[in-house]
Amino acid sequence: MPSIALGELIQIFRNRLVLVTMLVLPAASSAFYIYLNQQFTIVDLGGVAAILVFLVVAMGLYATTVTTLASRRQNLFLKRLRSTALGDAGILTGLLLPVTGITLAQVAVILTVLGVVAGGPANVLLLAVAVLSTVAMMLGLGLATAGLTNSPEHAQVTTLPIMIGTLALSGWVGFTGTEELTLFKRLLPGGSATELLVNAWNGGTPVMDSLVLLVPTLGWVVVAVALAARIFRWEPRR
Numbered sequence: 001m002p003s004i005a006l007g008e009l010i011q012i013f014r015n016r017l018v019l020v021t022m023l024v025l026p027a028a029s030s031a032f033y034i035y036l037n038q039q040f041t042i043v044d045l046g047g048v049a050a051i052l053v054f055l056v057v058a059m060g061l062y063a064t065t066v067t068t069l070a071s072r073r074q075n076l077f078l079k080r081l082r083s084t085a086l087g088d089a090g091i092l093t094g095l096l097l098p099v100t101g102i103t104l105a106q107v108a109v110i111l112t113v114l115g116v117v118a119g120g121p122a123n124v125l126l127l128a129v130a131v132l133s134t135v136a137m138m139l140g141l142g143l144a145t146a147g148l149t150n151s152p153e154h155a156q157v158t159t160l161p162i163m164i165g166t167l168a169l170s171g172w173v174g175f176t177g178t179e180e181l182t183l184f185k186r187l188l189p190g191g192s193a194t195e196l197l198v199n200a201w202n203g204g205t206p207v208m209d210s211l212v213l214l215v216p217t218l219g220w221v222v223v224a225v226a227l228a229a230r231i232f233r234w235e236p237r238r
Helices: 001-016 016-040 047-072 076-079 086-117 124-146 152-158 160-176 180-188 191-202 208-209 215-229
Strands: none
Touching: 001 086, 016 208, 047 076, 047 086, 047 124, 047 160, 047 191, 124 152, 124 160, 124 191, 124 208, 124 215, 152 160, 160 180, 160 191, 180 191, 180 208, 191 208, 191 215
């Protein structure tokens, strides 16, 4: 598994498209949001933090996960890996570990910068839990989407619904809250995760009430992984 992870890390920095999608676009977008906050003094920093997290995990982690798995399937690398002693879970972990690690590092840096320029989070531990659960959800959705994706080029189409949907939802919930359409917003993928991120940054909500928001997010993880187990293919799709 370490050798697979190292190989994937090298591939990330060799592939210009993946590099731009995973590193440049999320970082540039995040810097733009932080700049807007400085210029217009946005009061709801929790909403800004939630959007920044989803920019990185949707545009970086999710899209790269789908593209990577589709590419490795197309060039038969997944098929060759299955002939080794490593199990399916180990193969997928090795392939996705680099992109996950880079994503977490990006989130940590971006939120640290936001905290320095605009004020830090109210509950760092809860924020970490919110980020990790969001990453787990987007990884699960990435695995499921990869099962429907024929090629890296096809990934540019198959990733759009979830990527645009979660980004839009993070802005909607982040800045309008869940006082209206509460159940609807919380049950959509990313809605509860956004609310948890906002609560962790802004404070003012009891921790136990916030932790309940993990249930819908982890529910999406279970649904996505179950779906991936049924539709994911290790050989090129016809």
